[in-house]
Amino acid sequence: AQKVTQAQTEISVVEKEDVTLDCVYETRDTTYYLFWYKQPPSGELVFLIRRNSFDEQNEISGRYSWNFQKSTSSFNFTITASQVVDSAVYFCALSDLNSGNTPLVFGKGTRLSVIA
């Protein structure tokens, strides 16, 4: 069955520190997609990245980077030089082709607080 685990419930860092948010997933499919979303206090989920299971290259976008490792079923998210505006709840999510009916399975989220 599909499952996404974000073991860190809350993380607090001081501004300019680097922080890594962990995501571990489970799926029986060989074709699947992984996502990260950011949910600021306003409540709207903001799409950050989509990665398919055949592309294990790490990706960097500004201060954000993602480390996808199929060997450990992990898709971790690192924010470099964190800023107060990064404070939000971050969700990792999984979509696969054949397992279950739920189109997108979310982890429970990690609440990141960046302190000035």
Place this chain on the structure above:
Amino acid sequence: GAGVSQSPSNKVTEKGKDVELRCDPISGHTALYWYRQRLGQGLEFLIYFQGNSAPDKSGLPSDRFSAERTGESVSTLTIQRTQQEDSAVYLCASSQLAARSGNTIYFGEGSWLTVV
């Protein structure tokens, strides 16, 4: 429209009353989803519409919950005889094609429902 639009933004209702929540997806998106997020919790899948196919209702928590969609446009989520445990943010999302094909799902800002 430019993004997924939901109304009302906030709704306070008395226990036992019916409520309707509306979602207007991104123009051209064939897939529409409803999720529920209780305070401090992750996202719980409710229902999924894909084009003219029969909706996937596997996530609806009880028969008090129902949803309709007119063609590939507006959807309405109805909660009958509301209970206090229905208090949550109800998030609507849409994607161009099926999420299982890896299409990115875009979310609205949600409808905050409080049952008193």
